[in-house]
Amino acid sequence: MSTSYFVVPVATHNTLVEKAFAHRGFNQKECQAAAQFSAYASWHGIRTHNAIKAIHLDHLFGSEVGGCRPNATIEKKNTRFSACEVWDANFKLGQATAYEAMDAAVALAEKYGVGMVSVDNAFHYLWGGGYVMDVAKKGYIAYTNCTAAVTEVVPHGGKYPTLGTNPHSWGFPTMDAVGFPIVVDWATSVIAMGRVQQFQRENKPLPPKSAVDADGQETTDANRVKALLPFGAHKGYGLSLINELVAAFIGGSLPTIRCRPDPTLENEKQAPCFFFQVIHPEALSTGVFAKGRSQKENIKAVIGDILGHGNEKCLLPGQMEADAARLSEANGGLLFTEAEMTAFAEMASESNVGPWNLGDFKKIEV
Amino acid sequence: MSTSYFVVPVATHNTLVEKAFAHRGFNQKECQAAAQFSAYASWHGIRTHNAIKAIHLDHLFGSEVGGCRPNATIEKKNTRFSACEVWDANFKLGQATAYEAMDAAVALAEKYGVGMVSVDNAFHYLWGGGYVMDVAKKGYIAYTNCTAAVTEVVPHGGKYPTLGTNPHSWGFPTMDAVGFPIVVDWATSVIAMGRVQQFQRENKPLPPKSAVDADGQETTDANRVKALLPFGAHKGYGLSLINELVAAFIGGSLPTIRCRPDPTLENEKQAPCFFFQVIHPEALSTGVFAKGRSQKENIKAVIGDILGHGNEKCLLPGQMEADAARLSEANGGLLFTEAEMTAFAEMASESNVGPWNLGDFKKIEV
Numbered sequence: 001m002s003t004s005y006f007v008v009p010v011a012t013h014n015t016l017v018e019k020a021f022a023h024r025g026f027n028q029k030e031c032q033a034a035a036q037f038s039a040y041a042s043w044h045g046i047r048t049h050n051a052i053k054a055i056h057l058d059h060l061f062g063s064e065v066g067g068c069r070p071n072a073t074i075e076k077k078n079t080r081f082s083a084c085e086v087w088d089a090n091f092k093l094g095q096a097t098a099y100e101a102m103d104a105a106v107a108l109a110e111k112y113g114v115g116m117v118s119v120d121n122a123f124h125y126l127w128g129g130g131y132v133m134d135v136a137k138k139g140y141i142a143y144t145n146c147t148a149a150v151t152e153v154v155p156h157g158g159k160y161p162t163l164g165t166n167p168h169s170w171g172f173p174t175m176d177a178v179g180f181p182i183v184v185d186w187a188t189s190v191i192a193m194g195r196v197q198q199f200q201r202e203n204k205p206l207p208p209k210s211a212v213d214a215d216g217q218e219t220t221d222a223n224r225v226k227a228l229l230p231f232g233a234h235k236g237y238g239l240s241l242i243n244e245l246v247a248a249f250i251g252g253s254l255p256t257i258r259c260r261p262d263p264t265l266e267n268e269k270q271a272p273c274f275f276f277q278v279i280h281p282e283a284l285s286t287g288v289f290a291k292g293r294s295q296k297e298n299i300k301a302v303i304g305d306i307l308g309h310g311n312e313k314c315l316l317p318g319q320m321e322a323d324a325a326r327l328s329e330a331n332g333g334l335l336f337t338e339a340e341m342t343a344f345a346e347m348a349s350e351s352n353v354g355p356w357n358l359g360d361f362k363k364i365e366v
Numbered sequence: 367m368s369t370s371y372f373v374v375p376v377a378t379h380n381t382l383v384e385k386a387f388a389h390r391g392f393n394q395k396e397c398q399a400a401a402q403f404s405a406y407a408s409w410h411g412i413r414t415h416n417a418i419k420a421i422h423l424d425h426l427f428g429s430e431v432g433g434c435r436p437n438a439t440i441e442k443k444n445t446r447f448s449a450c451e452v453w454d455a456n457f458k459l460g461q462a463t464a465y466e467a468m469d470a471a472v473a474l475a476e477k478y479g480v481g482m483v484s485v486d487n488a489f490h491y492l493w494g495g496g497y498v499m500d501v502a503k504k505g506y507i508a509y510t511n512c513t514a515a516v517t518e519v520v521p522h523g524g525k526y527p528t529l530g531t532n533p534h535s536w537g538f539p540t541m542d543a544v545g546f547p548i549v550v551d552w553a554t555s556v557i558a559m560g561r562v563q564q565f566q567r568e569n570k571p572l573p574p575k576s577a578v579d580a581d582g583q584e585t586t587d588a589n590r591v592k593a594l595l596p597f598g599a600h601k602g603y604g605l606s607l608i609n610e611l612v613a614a615f616i617g618g619s620l621p622t623i624r625c626r627p628d629p630t631l632e633n634e635k636q637a638p639c640f641f642f643q644v645i646h647p648e649a650l651s652t653g654v655f656a657k658g659r660s661q662k663e664n665i666k667a668v669i670g671d672i673l674g675h676g677n678e679k680c681l682l683p684g685q686m687e688a689d690a691a692r693l694s695e696a697n698g699g700l701l702f703t704e705a706e707m708t709a710f711a712e713m714a715s716e717s718n719v720g721p722w723n724l725g726d727f728k729k730i731e732v
């Protein structure tokens with residue numbers, strides 16, 4: 001079954017998104033970061049974290065309610081540790097903060113082999129996988145995690161959601177080995193809350209062990225879901241906890257009050273944190289690879305072994321995003337469904353941007 | 367239902383283990399590392415990776431077959447990256463290598479905020495959780511991963527085991543917050559192969575989605591199991607892949623030929639790799655915590671929030687190990703079952719160590 005898509009040139013998309021963010025008070029550099037990042041996500045087939053979601057997040061948690069502050073200045077804290085930076089983002093737009101943090105981490109990794117940037121008072125950066133993919137394409141190993149805005153996930157063995165969907169993202173410069181960066185990137189819940197709503201609409205059962213009802217009992221009935229479960233039981237719970245612990249070391253807030261503005265919570269902090277780390281691949285290397293291989297050839301040989309022996313149909317993490325990018329490339333733009341195009345038309349109208357007529361765009365079937 | 371244990375004083379255990387390793391040709395420092403580490407594992411209730419397992423691994427993959435070389439000298443490679451070290455362990459005993467690597471990473475973290483040690487030509491270090499727990503108790507955030515000796519795990523969507531059970535271990539200095547370090551530590555397979563054998567003996571079905579048969583089809587029949595599956599489908603697969611990629615950057619071997627000595631594999635490497643990273647907690651800190659809390663108080667508040675709201679019965683990762691340590695402390699020694707004591711008696715006999723009579727040890731019921 002094929003799906004119809006409209007093809008939106010990147011420049012057209014970016015002009016709209018920049019204007020939409022400018023309309024909300026963001027400065028030029030922030031608007032460019034927002035547009036560039038959502039184009040990157042859409043280019044790689046990421047439908048859950050595109051420009052529409054970015055505007056939606058800014059509406060719910062961002063500039064409209066004070067969770068994100070247009071034109072904020074990042075304050076770089078003093079630290080005695082030379083391979084690390086610690087920032088107070090002062091609620092700057094997440095995309096602008098994350099790009100700048102990854103650039104700083106790359107510069108540190110160039111010098112020290114590894115570089116870290118920890119960010120307090122952050123605002124949602126949308127899709128961690130995008131930043132690590134971007135840095136991996138520049139030749140580095142990258143990692144990021146963040147604490148989610150709201151708590152939707154129940155700790156293993158518990159009944160009340162006190163954890164976010166707290167994602168982890170790792171990117172590896174494997175372009176020479178497999179043609180694209182391997183990107184391991186996912187939330188620590190089995191499914192996202194958006195998927196629960198989809199199951200509700202479609203009247204379908206959830207996957208087992210993905211959610212609980214009001215009593216903390218597992219349920220596959222989408223209508224009874226009150227909270228999500230971590231993937232892999234105690235293992236995913238541990239991974240989710242890591243984000244909260246790292247954030248707590250940085251200066252992060254109690255999870256259950258994060259991004260739920262409440263004037264009675266005097267002196268409590270209510271923002272997510274980001275953590276970024278970049279490793280220079282040469283800083284790992286002994287320089288001695290079997291059969292005189294280069295480091296890149298060794299990576300190719302190792303991946304070839306893993307995907308050999310009858311495993312040729314396995315996907316590498318990042319493969320689907322690479323395939324989507326090829327499709328975008330082949331069609332000369334970003335692919336959006338009719339529903340998404342309608343949302344863009346609303347964005348154009350709200351932001352006083354010129355016409356966004358669906359008839360002006362090329363249509364394709366995929 | 368209670369279990370009977372023999373109580374073995376740490377000094378008695380260590381004398382035996384040191385002599386057993388000395389008998390196999392290891393030098394004094396290696397013997398001490400082997401004894402100290404297995405005592406630490408047993409003290410914390412780790413029954414799968416104790417001294418008996420250490421000797422078993424040395425027999426199968428170690429000094430008896432050339433996979434581990436007693437008295438080996440670690441070669442520290444030149445690197446231009448100041449926060450990183452890269453070692454060729456020359457097949458030194460894993461416990462001695464890992465202790466030394468963590469010490470080096472701590473020294474780097476003291477200076478740079480983060481320190482990394484990458485190790486090629488390594489030999490099994492038994493239980494990654496032990497090293498990160500040890501470093502966390504010293505006040506640092508620690509991480510390690512390694513590539514497993516043999517490939518027992520099928521990549522997501524595949525049919526042939528080309529991945530090891532590749533574990534990850536994170537430790538956090540949360541002693542002031544919860545009384546013990548939080549240690550997130552597990553293999554990336556749903557279960558270990560040892561558990562499959564246990565299910566076989568007990569004639570019980572495996573948990574779903576934990577293993578495949580010879581055709582790569584999921585099976586819960588322990589007798590038909592040919593290979594294991596990663597936990598959390600593509601998510602655990604990605605985590606397992608990370609260890610292989612990091613090892614491939616270091617200088618690691620193809621996974622399927624690792625630790626399977628084969629003279630026809632000319633010039634191929636066949637050893638696992640280790641990766642260690644230590645972060646100084648102050649290198650993450652903005653110094654600004656809500657309500658004037660200290661960093662430690664903030665961590666306590668965050669954990670209190672996660673385990674509040676009806677989640678009071680949830681365990682933190684590391685809790686069970688901390689409980690086991692309290693039990694060891696209360697009984698004044700390491701707790702071993704009769705089967706384990708018999709294995710120790712065999713170890714004493716093989717190593718020409720004096721008598722190991724079960725009657726000489728205190729017995730308790732737990």
